[in-house]
Amino acid sequence: MSSFPEAVYDIFTSNSTYINAALFGGLLAFAATGEWVAERAGTLNISVEAMLLAGAFTSAVGYDLTDSVVVALVAGILGGMLVAAIQAEMSHRLSADQFVVGLTLNILIFGLTGFLDREIDPATKTAARWTVPILNKVPLIGKALFGQPWPFYLLYVLIPLSWWLVYRTRWGLELRAAGENPQSADVSGIDVNRRRRQAVYYAGLTSGLGGAFLVFVQVGRFDDSIVGGRGFIAIAAVIFGGWTLRGTILGCVVFAAALSFRLSIQGLGYQVNNELLQALPFLVTILGMALFAHRVRPPAALARPFVRGLR
Amino acid sequence: MSTGTAEVAPTSKTWRRIRVGEWLVLYALSISVALLIAGTLVEATGGDWLPVLSALLDGSVRRPGRWGETLGVAGPLLLVALGTVVSAKAGLVNIGQEGQLLFGAAVATYFSFLIGGPGPLNVVLILLFGAIGGAAWAGIAAGLRYWRGVPEVLSTLLLVTVSIQTVAYGMRWEWLLLAPQSSRGNRNQVSKQLASNNRLPRPEIFGNEFPLTVYIGVVLALLLAFGLGRTVWGLRLRLLGHNPRVAKRCGVSEKVFGAGALMISGGFAGLAGGAMLAGGGFSFGNYQFMTGFSDNIGWTGLLVALVVRERVFLAVPVAFVFACLRTGSSFVGSTGVEGRITDVIQGLLVLALLIPPAVMVLRNIRRARAAATVRV
Numbered sequence: 001m002s003s004f005p006e007a008v009y010d011i012f013t014s015n016s017t018y019i020n021a022a023l024f025g026g027l028l029a030f031a032a033t034g035e036w037v038a039e040r041a042g043t044l045n046i047s048v049e050a051m052l053l054a055g056a057f058t059s060a061v062g063y064d065l066t067d068s069v070v071v072a073l074v075a076g077i078l079g080g081m082l083v084a085a086i087q088a089e090m091s092h093r094l095s096a097d098q099f100v101v102g103l104t105l106n107i108l109i110f111g112l113t114g115f116l117d118r119e120i121d122p123a124t125k126t127a128a129r130w131t132v133p134i135l136n137k138v139p140l141i142g143k144a145l146f147g148q149p150w151p152f153y154l155l156y157v158l159i160p161l162s163w164w165l166v167y168r169t170r171w172g173l174e175l176r177a178a179g180e181n182p183q184s185a186d187v188s189g190i191d192v193n194r195r196r197r198q199a200v201y202y203a204g205l206t207s208g209l210g211g212a213f214l215v216f217v218q219v220g221r222f223d224d225s226i227v228g229g230r231g232f233i234a235i236a237a238v239i240f241g242g243w244t245l246r247g248t249i250l251g252c253v254v255f256a257a258a259l260s261f262r263l264s265i266q267g268l269g270y271q272v273n274n275e276l277l278q279a280l281p282f283l284v285t286i287l288g289m290a291l292f293a294h295r296v297r298p299p300a301a302l303a304r305p306f307v308r309g310l311r
Numbered sequence: 312m313s314t315g316t317a318e319v320a321p322t323s324k325t326w327r328r329i330r331v332g333e334w335l336v337l338y339a340l341s342i343s344v345a346l347l348i349a350g351t352l353v354e355a356t357g358g359d360w361l362p363v364l365s366a367l368l369d370g371s372v373r374r375p376g377r378w379g380e381t382l383g384v385a386g387p388l389l390l391v392a393l394g395t396v397v398s399a400k401a402g403l404v405n406i407g408q409e410g411q412l413l414f415g416a417a418v419a420t421y422f423s424f425l426i427g428g429p430g431p432l433n434v435v436l437i438l439l440f441g442a443i444g445g446a447a448w449a450g451i452a453a454g455l456r457y458w459r460g461v462p463e464v465l466s467t468l469l470l471v472t473v474s475i476q477t478v479a480y481g482m483r484w485e486w487l488l489l490a491p492q493s494s495r496g497n498r499n500q501v502s503k504q505l506a507s508n509n510r511l512p513r514p515e516i517f518g519n520e521f522p523l524t525v526y527i528g529v530v531l532a533l534l535l536a537f538g539l540g541r542t543v544w545g546l547r548l549r550l551l552g553h554n555p556r557v558a559k560r561c562g563v564s565e566k567v568f569g570a571g572a573l574m575i576s577g578g579f580a581g582l583a584g585g586a587m588l589a590g591g592g593f594s595f596g597n598y599q600f601m602t603g604f605s606d607n608i609g610w611t612g613l614l615v616a617l618v619v620r621e622r623v624f625l626a627v628p629v630a631f632v633f634a635c636l637r638t639g640s641s642f643v644g645s646t647g648v649e650g651r652i653t654d655v656i657q658g659l660l661v662l663a664l665l666i667p668p669a670v671m672v673l674r675n676i677r678r679a680r681a682a683a684t685v686r687v
């Protein structure tokens with residue numbers, strides 16, 4: 001049995017740690033980016049878990065039908081958007097409570113995908129691996145960031161795109177206004193609930209992609225326990241990051257490191273209390289929020305429904 | 312968690328009749344759409360909806376003895392839902408009942424073998440320890456919420472996994488929860504069985520036996536309805552839920568009442584866990600604690616609470632319906648359709664029941680606005 005510092009050194013120099021962290025982080029980043037947009041518009045969208053799961057399932061079915069990963073990704077987006085449609089229309093067109101809708105969706109989609117998976121059982125595989133020359137050779141992080149199956153690289157487009165949409169377009173400005181001060185936004189002619197619906201749809205899009213990512217990059221097959229609460233870790237990453245995109249991605253990296261640590265330490269043959277390891281990512285998430293949640297300011301109207309004339 | 316409603320005073324009897332009609336039509340419509348979707352799903356995957364329905368009824372109420380089984384499930388569901396109503400009244404979203412229930416049951420198990428009083432006292436203590444365990448687990452989330460600013464929506468949920476792992480750790484040691492080798496044989500993850508005088512009585516009515524949990528639930532529902540509707544505590548809680556600012560002005564401490572509500576909510580879930588342990592039955596491990604003991608009762612109880620929102624008495628029939636779906640699901644497997652269809656039905660039903668109130672809120676607002684314009 002080697003000592004603790006040696007174990008830490010082993011973990012930090014092992015390639016698999018970084019590859020696993022990139023995979024977990026990729027999933028979290030897909031979900032958290034959309035979640036961040038939804039939260040900036042004022043929806044604490046807890047159905048992100050359901051969006052991931054639905055996206056994972058529909059993408060698996062899409063691949064099963066057509067044998068094409070591209071079609072599968074589109075199907076994943078559609079799956080995520082379907083859940084988003086229910087969440088958005090029920091909580092921002094009708095005025096159902098967003099938490100109640102989100103929770104119900106989480107439970108419904110879990111049952112639905114479990115049921116359909118047993119009945120259909122779609123066959124899938126991992127997507128083709130693309131390695132970026134030169135960058136791929138960077139020690140430690142090279143393989144993790146530039147030697148992945150190709151859907152991983154969508155992140156490099158998605159994250160800057162989301163930043164540009166939210167901070168550099170009129171749509172983004174209106175969306176942030178809907179999240180900060182819906183009454184003023186309404187008075188200046190912005191359709192608050194419409195912007196909020198659009199933001200939730202955007203979360204559905206990215207989370208649906210995230211679900212497909214989970215199936216075609218990380219796991220290779222569909223299972224109803226595939227998401228396993230990581231949608232909630234993505235929400236925690238947004239809070240951890242203080243509702244900035246930079247912070248959110250940092251949160252994804254930190255939580256992904258905890259998830260990857262769990263795999264690596266067992267993979268390298270160290271004996272650690274299994275229950276502690278299983279709970280570790282969740283403990284790190286809770287701890288991270290406990291340390292940082294009170295230092296940051298959420299969008300002022302986060303999780304408050306908007307009905308004109310009512311405050 | 313509350314959505315503002317603009318109430319329009321009905322001007323006449325006909326008015327009121329129209330509105331009741333609207334409610335009924337809306338509910339009938341949305342529930343039948345939900346059932347239609349579920350039926351279509353069964354048909355689309357090669358099943359037949361009629362045998363599935365028949366199996367559901369057989370498993371929940373029609374076969375002899377199934378009433379008792381269903382009531383045995385309905386009891387803990389009701390308890391979990393009642394607790395959730397308390398936290399919802401204070402405007403908090405507790406979604407970690409599954410973990411609170413499991414931890415409560417584990418605490419109850421641990422103490423059940425330390426206490427050595429007379430039987431009836433022991434049973435009360437077991438239930439009490441269950442409630443304390445659940446409240447303590449929810450207390451972590453309450454502490455994080457009010458002293459560290461962590462939203463309880465997330466912390467309660469993340470703590471479910473932590474609870475499962477904590478209890479799994481306890482199951483590894485004989486001095487905590489695990490039964491000694493001699494009494495567990497080759498089964499791995501079980502605790503000792505409760506002594507026969509430490510169990511909740513299971514009276515038999517018309518060939519159906521079920522534990523006292525249901526009665527406890529109904530009595531607590533009555534108490535809770537009184538407490539929330541007729542006491543200063545209830546008023547303060549509602550004040551906090553409706554408008555924290557006003558509550559602060561009125562001297563209602565958000566920390567004390569919010570944290571209290573969350574802990575009461577966890578306490579109810581833990582009580583359900585203790586009652587499942589002491590109440591026994593086929594569904595809940597025969598007076599023994601084991602891994603996976605909570606068996607989704609926390610989640611389903613949460614669904615019941617989502618349907619009833621803040622109406623305490625409604626929880627009784629809704630808990631029964633959801634218990635029927637659960638006990639019925641074990642019979643569905645024989646029809647060749649995956650038993651998890653009942654999870655889908657539950658989810659669809661809850662979504663369907665959310666729609667009518669949401670539609671009515673919008674209609675009321677529109678009407679209020681129309682009435683206001685006419686007056687001007």
